[in-house]
Amino acid sequence: MSQTPTTSRPLVVAAIMASMSMIAIEATIVATAMPQIAADLGELRYYSWVFASFLLTQTAMTVVFGKLSDLYGRKPMVLFGIAVFLIGSILAGYAWSMTSMIVFRLIQGVGAGAIQPVVMTIIADLFPGRERGKVQGWLASVWAISAVLGPMVGALIIHRLSWAWIFWMNIPVGIAAAWGFIKYLHETPKRKESSIDFLGAALFTATVAAAMIALTDAGTTDHVRAWSAAGAFVIFLGLFLLQERRAADPMISFSLWGRRPIAAVNGAMVFGSMCIMGLTTFLPMYVQGVMHRTPVVAGLALTMVMLGWPVGSVIAARMFPRYGLRRMLIIGSLLVPMGVFVFIFLKPDSSALLAGFGSLVIGFGMGFMGVCSLVLVQEIVEPNERGAATGSNLFARNLGSTMGATLLGAVFNYGLAHTSGIAAVTSEQLKQVLENSAGAAATSGPVQQAMHQSLHITFYAMLVVSVLVVVLMLLIPPVPLAESRARAKAPADAASNAAH
DSSP states (O other): OOOOTTOOHHHHHHHHHHHHHHHHTIIIIIHHHHHHHHHHHOOGGGTTHHHHHHHHHHHHHHHHHHHHHHHHOHHHHHHHHHHHHHHHHHHHHTOOSHHHHHHHHHHHHHHHHHHHHHHHHHHHHHSOHHHHHHHHHHHHHHHHHHHHHHHHHHHHHHHHSOTTHHHHTHHHHHHHHHHHHHHHOOOOOOOOOOOOOHHHHHHHHHHHHHHHHHHHHTTSSOHHHHHHHHHHHHHHHHHHHHHHHHOSSOSSOHHHHTSHHHHHHHHHHHHHHHHHHHHHHHHHHIIIIISOOOHHHHHHHHHHHHHHHHHHHHHHHHHHHHHOHHHHHHHHHHHHHHHHHHHHTOOTTSOHHHHHHHHHHHHHHHHHHHHHHHHHHHHSSOGGGHHHHHHHHHHHHHHHHHHHHHHHHHHHHHHHHTOTTSOOOOHHHHHHHHHTOTTOTTTOHHHHHHHHHHHHHHHHHHHHHHHHHHHHHHTSOOOOHHHHHHHHHHHHHHHHHHHO
């Protein structure tokens, strides 16, 4: 990116932080408000789809918009992403059913899929490596602040205004971010000859959507649609793999993922992100629907994961040069099942502090894993592969979040339909409990027990997934940071000598 005298790096960073805050706050404010939104819109079996739909299009579009920004410039792509995100936010506020909410969240996900990879690339364009860590720390603070403000603002909006303002509050932030990019980011994009794997992105979206439908309908009476969706999943998956093998610039590079360290660390991040999405989706439901606490308390319990994450990232960033990336990754992976294990002991009369503690431990673990996994995949590849390696790690995280919402949502739906000694819970009964989450214990005993059982089944599924995180991290071979830096530095030194 070519800077002009009018380009202001601090103000561009401010615009980046504003645009990222819209995505960051989604993790807590929507999760905090979802029990009330679901109670209002109904169709509780699609509860997890509201999260999965956003992540589905965000994941599919991440690689596409990263490549489009190389072709047409960073500014047009990030402005397009902000515009699409705001359109989706406005429409989500007008949602009249869970189905319409899911569609509008899909639109929001397209915008997020454009914003996130492009702003990360802008940072890489504007700042040399020695300064980039400080900027990444500022971005981590955005997630931490959003984690604190999200539940409080969400609870305030729910009690004082319509839940639609959960989405409409993005409008002034998005406009301010767009203005910052327009006025202070100046670039001279160089067009590159490259092919965009649009077909791969479309097939990936269709594959995950078919899996979502099949898993959502599993265990219901609609066996025809469930099996039809399962068949469509197999077909789309086969076509997607075929397309990725023949595409000139595939959405997923099999040669890159074929390297053991990258495959292991990215696989671990897939499962780790599944746990985070399960936590984000179902912990507020347990705290509100089973423990009968207020949305504020539920939001604060969830907030702890977002506080632990940046703190864990800072600690890991300071420790891995001394103790090694592999050791930090294993420590982080062990913290995730430790945090999930806490949820197994939750009961209707448990303290919300226990839920918050488990959330905090998981946040620490993901903080360790997040920063170290990104450094690992960037350091073990050649400089000309660093962008693809970074994209693969981001793709793995988004894919895990998407699959986590889908798979764990299916486990939750199965639990509701097969609770032992209790009649299957209907959507109307669950809706009534969520509408009266605080102080409803006297009137919702059977439904509360059914939710307790089904959510505990979901927590056990999360525990199994978290153990897989540890297994995959143990498969990472030792990669001394000094050697990886030397390998990365050698081509640069050779190029410098040739230039002289």
